[in-house]
Amino acid sequence: MFSYCILNAPIGSLYILEEEEKLSQIFFDIHELNRFCKKKDVHQVETPLLKETMNQLREYFEGKRTQFDLPLKIEGTSFQQRVWNTLKSIPYGETWSYQDVANHIEKPKAVRAIGQANKRNPLPIVIPCHRVIGKNHQLVGYAGNQTDKKAYLLTLEQAPFKKSM
Structure with a gap:
């Protein structure tokens, strides 16, 4: 239940x-x-x-918390679990590219798979997939096409990114 x-x-x-x-x-x-x-x-x-x-x-x-301390139940493939654990290690206020995440898990050619794992993240915000942006520092996908939410979260964290034109 x-x-x-x-x-x-x-x-x-x-x-x-x-x-x-x-x-x-x-x-x-x-x-x-x-x-x-x-x-x-x-x-x-x-x-x-x-x-x-x-x-x-x-x-x-409110800007008073930079990480979460909650018991999590996250189900996914072993690859997704690796990606999500890596996302949890991206510091508050920083952004990584999909390529950075792929390199971190030692799968440098898995950039698209990283994007798919991000898309399936069951706990956005708590597992900070919003901190993953395009190689050109632009916002790329979030919760479907809700990049406005991603922009809000990154602005809240004062994380670097380029606003789309």
């Missing part, structure tokens, strides 16, 4: 899910949550973990 809550954040509503007392998903879109709810047993309830998650996210959006 999954529990979820909704946080009204500066980038829009965040739908935060917990499974087995671990943070498991964050959706930016009610439609994503609804699709998920059709397949899983999901209930809206504020558990202690969800309350703590909302607190840490609020602190992040």
